[in-house]
Amino acid sequence: MNSFHLISHHLCPYVQRAVIVLSEKNIEHRRTYIDLADKPDWFKQMSPLGRVPILETETSVLFESQVIAEYLDETTPGSLHPTDSLEKARHRSWIEFGSETLAGIGGFYSAKDADSFEQKRAALRAKFQRIEQEVSGNYFAGDTFHMIDGVWATIFRYFDVFDQIDDFGIMSDLDAVQKWRQTLAARPSVINAPPEGYPKRLEQFLQKKNSYLTSLMMQDA
Ligand SMILES: N[C@@H](CCC(=O)N[C@@H](CS)C(=O)NCC(=O)O)C(=O)O
Structure with missing residues (x-):
């Protein structure tokens, strides 16, 4: 049990x-x-x-x-955080930044008109440009998976669906971020985190949003 x-x-x-x-x-x-x-x-x-x-x-x-x-x-053996206290704290700082980025994604897909959509898009891009400077390997820090990687994997997942709608120029030219995203996309824990049918559900959710992004999806349909 x-x-x-x-x-x-x-x-x-x-x-x-x-x-x-x-x-x-x-x-x-x-x-x-x-x-x-x-x-x-x-x-x-x-x-x-x-x-x-x-x-x-x-x-x-x-x-x-x-x-x-x-x-x-x-409460389980080992840790998904670095052992060094300062490095652990730095990871936690960028986890918080990840939560802010998720809020930015919500603003992006909810924006009602072209002007606010562009503002949200630019703000989101700025977040990825900023974290690009922190990424130092295949994962966030070198070749080891940490808790922060799981957090950012949930952020990248939105773009698997956004990228089907258009290239919004948010991170396509950010090499470190792109490599990080690819590494995470191959990780079993990341692949299996959402339930069956996730991309379709996200599409349906976005289609019902009645937002500027929804109108772009309708143009494509
Ligand atoms: N800071 C919270 C955020 C959790 C959150 O926003 N959850 C959303 C779904 S993704 C929720 O339950 N929203 C309540 C609602 O939609 O009524 C956490 O990290 O757990």
């Missing part, structure tokens, strides 16, 4: 952040996917902020993906 229960949503990158740690560290668990548009009462009771992921343990309920990821990492 698994003692860890991850409350999840099919498209949520923060859920994937936790799933990648569970997978990298071979931690048994079960998952329940919920509909965020129709939250079950038990979930409303359980989740103080009304958000996924939630990790239910035998004795506790944890919320916030990074808290969950850190707990899972600390």
